[in-house]
Amino acid sequence: MSHREGGASFKVGQGFYRRTSQVGRDLAILAAQLEKGDRGQLRVLDSMAGCGVRSLRYWLEGGADWVLANEGNPEMNGILQENLGPMLAAQAGEIQHRDANRVFFQCYDRRDYYDLVDVDSFGSPVPFLNTSLWAVRLGGLVYLTSTDGRTATGHEREQSLRVYGAYGRSHPSGHEQGLRLLIGSTQQQAASKGLGVIPLFSLYAHSVYRVMLRLVSGQQLTEANYGFLAYCHDCGEYETVTWRQLGRISPCSRDGQSRVLSGPLWLGALHDRQYLHRMQTLAQQQGWPSRVKLLQTMIAEADLPPYFYGLGEIGRRSGRDMLPREQLLARLRARGYRSSATHITPQAVKTEADLATCVAIARE
Numbered sequence: 001m002s003h004r005e006g007g008a009s010f011k012v013g014q015g016f017y018r019r020t021s022q023v024g025r026d027l028a029i030l031a032a033q034l035e036k037g038d039r040g041q042l043r044v045l046d047s048m049a050g051c052g053v054r055s056l057r058y059w060l061e062g063g064a065d066w067v068l069a070n071e072g073n074p075e076m077n078g079i080l081q082e083n084l085g086p087m088l089a090a091q092a093g094e095i096q097h098r099d100a101n102r103v104f105f106q107c108y109d110r111r112d113y114y115d116l117v118d119v120d121s122f123g124s125p126v127p128f129l130n131t132s133l134w135a136v137r138l139g140g141l142v143y144l145t146s147t148d149g150r151t152a153t154g155h156e157r158e159q160s161l162r163v164y165g166a167y168g169r170s171h172p173s174g175h176e177q178g179l180r181l182l183i184g185s186t187q188q189q190a191a192s193k194g195l196g197v198i199p200l201f202s203l204y205a206h207s208v209y210r211v212m213l214r215l216v217s218g219q220q221l222t223e224a225n226y227g228f229l230a231y232c233h234d235c236g237e238y239e240t241v242t243w244r245q246l247g248r249i250s251p252c253s254r255d256g257q258s259r260v261l262s263g264p265l266w267l268g269a270l271h272d273r274q275y276l277h278r279m280q281t282l283a284q285q286q287g288w289p290s291r292v293k294l295l296q297t298m299i300a301e302a303d304l305p306p307y308f309y310g311l312g313e314i315g316r317r318s319g320r321d322m323l324p325r326e327q328l329l330a331r332l333r334a335r336g337y338r339s340s341a342t343h344i345t346p347q348a349v350k351t352e353a354d355l356a357t358c359v360a361i362a363r364e
């Protein structure tokens, strides 16, 4: 059976293909198009190619001049040869069947760096966070994926320590925490090499976490953007906590105990707003209205606080019917609080106001 996605037709065979992940592939294609437009050339390493849908789309739609489609399972060779046949015939790529880490180090050894390295792993991408950076050109992009929601959302705290070197606790913004643990950990790994990463976009959709990061030569990690997030299970308030404040965290003023601390994690912007605007223009030109809408939400939330409040929680605490999201946002903005929806869930708001203020506004 043949599938269609974007401009690509392909077969899946015994391989892995999830249609709901199209949103992550669409956004990657927009980024690839921008990189190609900016540099005039684009070489992509699709390190875990599966049936090859990404490789094909990077070539057909992203404008890639060369795609190395690597898939660890050699049994996928037949389907990859078939799906990527036109690309291979155009001498615009090759297929390999090696462990992704060997491919990354081979790139480094040969000084054969890629403009975009896509790491679409199962579970946590942590075995590849550091190593994938070795294959990326300075100024190039790395696109990381995690499907390990339990660790990301604080339900496997020791596992979180092992893989991210960070303690993730459970709280209502758990999925945003998943993105921030991933960015923070990669940022720290890049910093240990004297480098930095800049998040271009971060996406949580259909239980998958994805971050597109630009590798840059200057250090980006600071005390301000890599720190901790405190949450009180009693009053529902969040607070960012710096390393210097660690020994001086006050208990919650209401019950003196219910605060939990996650981190270290990324506290900086989730997305590069200017880059998202450019992606949005391309999405518009391609006639992708749902992506235009998604990018609009991401633009609005880009540099708001690193958490959100659920509408249900605000409604419950206010003792009133739940206020429609847009109405609550309008009231918050009218009072001068920068506020937006979050792309992570339609049932929440991101705002500079604290929860108590949201609840008071919802009561009016």
Ligand SMILES: C[S@@+](CC[C@H](N)C(=O)[O-])C[C@H]1O[C@@H](n2cnc3c(N)ncnc32)[C@H](O)[C@@H]1O
Residues within 6 Å of the ligand: 015, 016, 017, 018, 021, 047, 048, 049, 050, 051, 052, 053, 054, 070, 071, 072, 073, 098, 099, 100, 101, 120, 121, 122
């Ligand atoms: C999530 S699937 C990839 C799906 C594909 N990128 C897509 O968009 O449909 C992950 C793939 O990575 C392969 N894989 C897992 N570990 C690998 C490794 N260490 N090196 C290379 N490939 C690996 C698996 O065989 C599997 O096909």
